[in-house]
Amino acid sequence: MAQQNRNPQAGEPDAGDVLGTYLRSQATAFLRGLRLHEESGADAAESSDAARSLRGAARRISGSLATFRVVTQSSWADALRTELAWLSSTLADEHAYAARLARLTAALHRLSGSPELPAQRGSAGSLTVGSTRAGALLDRQLTLARTRAHSATLQALGSSRFHAVADAVALLASEVPLDAVAARGRVGEVLVPLAAVAESRLSAAVSALPPIDAREATPSPYDADHDGLWHDVRRLLRVHRYAQEVLGEDVSRSAAAGEALDRHRDAAEAAAASAAAARTPRIAPATAYALGVLHADQRHEVEAARTDFQHLWLREPAGRTAVTAG
Amino acid sequence: MAQQNRNPQAGEPDAGDVLGTYLRSQATAFLRGLRLHEESGADAAESSDAARSLRGAARRISGSLATFRVVTQSSWADALRTELAWLSSTLADEHAYAARLARLTAALHRLSGSPELPAQRGSAGSLTVGSTRAGALLDRQLTLARTRAHSATLQALGSSRFHAVADAVALLASEVPLDAVAARGRVGEVLVPLAAVAESRLSAAVSALPPIDAREATPSPYDADHDGLWHDVRRLLRVHRYAQEVLGEDVSRSAAAGEALDRHRDAAEAAAASAAAARTPRIAPATAYALGVLHADQRHEVEAARTDFQHLWLREPAGRTAVTAG
Numbered sequence: 001m002a003q004q005n006r007n008p009q010a011g012e013p014d015a016g017d018v019l020g021t022y023l024r025s026q027a028t029a030f031l032r033g034l035r036l037h038e039e040s041g042a043d044a045a046e047s048s049d050a051a052r053s054l055r056g057a058a059r060r061i062s063g064s065l066a067t068f069r070v071v072t073q074s075s076w077a078d079a080l081r082t083e084l085a086w087l088s089s090t091l092a093d094e095h096a097y098a099a100r101l102a103r104l105t106a107a108l109h110r111l112s113g114s115p116e117l118p119a120q121r122g123s124a125g126s127l128t129v130g131s132t133r134a135g136a137l138l139d140r141q142l143t144l145a146r147t148r149a150h151s152a153t154l155q156a157l158g159s160s161r162f163h164a165v166a167d168a169v170a171l172l173a174s175e176v177p178l179d180a181v182a183a184r185g186r187v188g189e190v191l192v193p194l195a196a197v198a199e200s201r202l203s204a205a206v207s208a209l210p211p212i213d214a215r216e217a218t219p220s221p222y223d224a225d226h227d228g229l230w231h232d233v234r235r236l237l238r239v240h241r242y243a244q245e246v247l248g249e250d251v252s253r254s255a256a257a258g259e260a261l262d263r264h265r266d267a268a269e270a271a272a273a274s275a276a277a278a279r280t281p282r283i284a285p286a287t288a289y290a291l292g293v294l295h296a297d298q299r300h301e302v303e304a305a306r307t308d309f310q311h312l313w314l315r316e317p318a319g320r321t322a323v324t325a326g
Numbered sequence: 327m328a329q330q331n332r333n334p335q336a337g338e339p340d341a342g343d344v345l346g347t348y349l350r351s352q353a354t355a356f357l358r359g360l361r362l363h364e365e366s367g368a369d370a371a372e373s374s375d376a377a378r379s380l381r382g383a384a385r386r387i388s389g390s391l392a393t394f395r396v397v398t399q400s401s402w403a404d405a406l407r408t409e410l411a412w413l414s415s416t417l418a419d420e421h422a423y424a425a426r427l428a429r430l431t432a433a434l435h436r437l438s439g440s441p442e443l444p445a446q447r448g449s450a451g452s453l454t455v456g457s458t459r460a461g462a463l464l465d466r467q468l469t470l471a472r473t474r475a476h477s478a479t480l481q482a483l484g485s486s487r488f489h490a491v492a493d494a495v496a497l498l499a500s501e502v503p504l505d506a507v508a509a510r511g512r513v514g515e516v517l518v519p520l521a522a523v524a525e526s527r528l529s530a531a532v533s534a535l536p537p538i539d540a541r542e543a544t545p546s547p548y549d550a551d552h553d554g555l556w557h558d559v560r561r562l563l564r565v566h567r568y569a570q571e572v573l574g575e576d577v578s579r580s581a582a583a584g585e586a587l588d589r590h591r592d593a594a595e596a597a598a599a600s601a602a603a604a605r606t607p608r609i610a611p612a613t614a615y616a617l618g619v620l621h622a623d624q625r626h627e628v629e630a631a632r633t634d635f636q637h638l639w640l641r642e643p644a645g646r647t648a649v650t651a652g
Contacts, residue, residue, distance in 0.1 A: 285613070296619045
């Protein structure tokens with residue numbers, strides 16, 4: 001990733017060298033992830049790890065092609081990005097449903113650890129029975145969704161569309177289609193300004209976020225209206241981080257802030273899943289009560305993740321030695 | 327309250343003077359509150375204000391008699407404290423139910439201000455219909471409890487037991503039954519050490535509180551097991567504050583910390599009321615869901631109040647000029 005800085009005496013690498021090195025290494029990671037996924041067979045953990053590295057590489061190729069589009073053959077880059085976006089979202093679903101179920105099950109376990117009024121088990125005011133039923137309901141709904149996503153993934157991986165993507169990435173691993181002029185430019189004159197554009201898009205999205213007044217004066221912690229703005233920031237922060245990776249910069253701050261936004265997204269979707277489960281016809285009041293508690297709990301996690309992000313991203317982090325320019 | 331310090335040139339007031347001044351002023355406040363309550367008739371706001379000042383004076387007399395018991399005739403003090411405790415708790419109920427309903431109604435309004443998925447109104451996953459029904463249910467239950475408490479208050483105020491308390495306080499307004507020896511002591515040698523005992527009881531109770539790790543690693547925000555420890559701290563902090571009032575000390579810090587503990591108590595009881603309402607037989611799932619969200623919301627207010635208390639009480643408050651010795 002930082003290969004271009006290893007030997008500055010040997011002549012400065014140009015923009016194409018630096019971007020090409022990054023794209024080739026990500027293409028190689030993609031192909032390795034694909035091979036591991038094919039070899040993993042029925043091993044769910046191995047399969048999941050392989051799919052994760054496959055998705056990570058796909059996102060990095062796609063993200064760096066978006067930022068540094070003009071350094072590559074743009075029409076090729078645009079076409080590949082479209083296909084990688086399709087693949088990433090297809091691969092992401094199965095993992096997302098499994099992670100959502102794990103998150104909600106853990107939260108229910110935590111919430112029902114010390115049920116209020118344990119003497120009155122079975123009534124709606126107690127979490128014990130309600131949370132057991134809510135857990136079973138969520139397990140049923142999310143396992144079904146996960147199974148469907150698994151089938152969709154298998155179907156996608158067997159499709160000719162996927163094989164075309166894999167072929168394009170295999171080509172990328174050996175030869176990156178660059179723009180003849182822009183790729184010859186210096187890193188500081190070509191890549192750095194393009195990375196700055198990605199960063200300014202992120203800054204604008206962060207500025208557009210509604211203010212968080214800790215817990216004071218917030219109209220409602222269950223207000224999902226602003227989730228989309230935060231999800232936008234998450235996507236832009238990821239693109240910014242990949243640009244930092246291309247340039248060999250320190251990504252510790254953007255990675256930590258990104259993790260807070262991952263938690264934000266996960267909690268928001270878990271809250272929505274809990275609300276959706278509560279709309280199941282003919283559920284018992286105790287089940288609905290537990291789902292209400294769970295929904296509120298996850299929305300509070302959403303709020304906590306927002307606060308974490310603001311601490312990590314907007315304030316000067318205390319005790320950190322190396323941070324990239326904000 | 328600080329009368330004893332007005333004219334230090336005229337000779338230092340003794341312990342009996344200082345305590346007597348405070349008790350007489352509180353007895354006068356009690357009698358004024360009682361008169362206002364009798365005159366308020368059907369005016370709910372006036373009646374409520376009068377009851378509040380009556381309760382405040384009763385608590386102050388009772389609290390300072392507990393701390394400075396040995397400076398007074400102890401058997402008289404013990405008997406009066408028992409009667410004032412009975413009166414305070416009787417008077418407190420009506421207000422508490424009204425305040426609880428107001429708190430829960432406001433929270434429901436806030437929570438349903440921006441319902442998730444407004445398109446699916448009427449289903450359990452939406453707060454809109456559920457919160458309306460939950461609000462109606464809570465209104466019914468808490469208004470009934472309040473009406474019963476109102477009857478109990480009227481009955482108490484008409485009882486011979488109450489007239490005996492009012493007579494005892496009327497006597498106190500003119501003449502405080504003091505211990506002949508202890509009352510002659512110097513303030514610094516009698517009242518200050520007794521106040522220090524009350525403060526050390528408070529410190530011990532604060533030390534016994536389970537740690538709050540902000541929101542990290544807390545087993546469950548819905549864990550009501552520790553509420554009692556916090557309610558103990560609230561009572562001891564109040565006794566400490568009244569001792570500070572007797573000594574003419576600055577109570578701003580203990581008053582602010584006490585307000586956090588009042589919010590803690592109110593939120594804990596509101597959460598319990600929401601859980602209790604969810605145990606009503608045959609309620610709709612949407613109602614139970616809204617009550618679950620409401621319960622979780624109030625338990626988060628409990629957590630927030632605990633954090634506030636710790637900031638106000640345990641850390642050095644920033645930007646304050648005058649604080650009493652912790």
